[in-house]
Amino acid sequence: MPGPTTPMGVRIAATAHYLPERILSNADLEKVMDTSDDWIVQRTGVRERHVCADAESVREMSTNVLKDLFRQSGVKPAELDLLILATVGSWMSCPSTACQILGDLAADPEFGPTNAGAFDMTVACSGFVYGMNIAHDLIRGGAYKNIAVIGTEHLTQYVEYSTRGRGTAILFGDGAGGAMLSPTGDTSKGLLAQSMRSDGAKWTDLYIPRHDRDFPEGDDHSILPLGIMRMNGRSVFRFAVGTFSDLIGETLEKAGLTADDVDQFVCHQSNVRILEAARERFGIPPEKMAVNIDRVGNTSAASVPILLGELWRDGTIKEGDRVMLVAFGAGLTWSSSLWQL
């Protein structure tokens, strides 16, 4: 048993992801708003996205992912130390969805009870990457062993499928993904560098108002109903093109590596043009920066773990690889996590 101060290596023991069955294509959107498949594909790269059924929720999608993480890692619920759930889409703000998920697990005879710590974190699209960094350091220090980090998003509940809502409705999809992190005696495994940042002055670029009091001064309340996301697409785009690339550069520098030393960049699938800009700046070949935004859209906190799960499952990412996770989102926030697997 590691003592509380024994430094440990950290490994990704399993990944898992979940996508709702229902698919909404660009052709479906053309029927309910003034847009076109061509416009959406050229501007964003999205062709279709998965969306939750009426009764489907962050809680349900995350529970599916957590169960798979247990099955694939061999970790038992009683051996779990902490569940970190990154989401902005919970139906209730109290209690945390993370606690509800563990309650659902306890009621399932295949899994049973756990007294693991559990909390939700609100970092929008950067949430899963923040969570991986935090979980890593808790395990690295030797005080915690098994931590499940899940990023789940149900952003389609915050968009309006109409012409006035098209700025965000075309982008977002629903889904969940996660990783089980565990200690290993091989201390070379784990994070080589990480970053967690924000620029709170830019929160007005992307927000979901619940009350009239939530609006920043000068914003027009009447454009969309309360509860629907407001986004200044051009501003977010400008921010992301610069910050995304800078973040990759800063993380490589911290680790003393170049882009060639990294086997895979698992990037938040926000917009294919933003990814292309970063890829070109560092001369990263397409096969080292996988894209699934065409099939899943922007799934926010679930975006990085869904892609990680797909690449893990098909063998593109394997033991021994160096993998950089990169994300940005509302807040505005941005985060990176460079792993030696």
Ligand code: COA
């Ligand atoms: N379908 C068709 N036309 C649309 C449209 C849609 N869905 N949305 C906007 N348009 C029109 C606009 O009305 C405008 O027409 P006009 O020139 O006649 O006025 C034109 O297309 C350009 O609009 P604009 O909003 O400037 O588009 P854009 O090139 O900035 O693309 C986004 C919009 C949202 C795709 C782009 O800004 C973007 O991807 N931003 C980043 C968003 C992001 O990543 N958010 C998530 C952060 S985690």
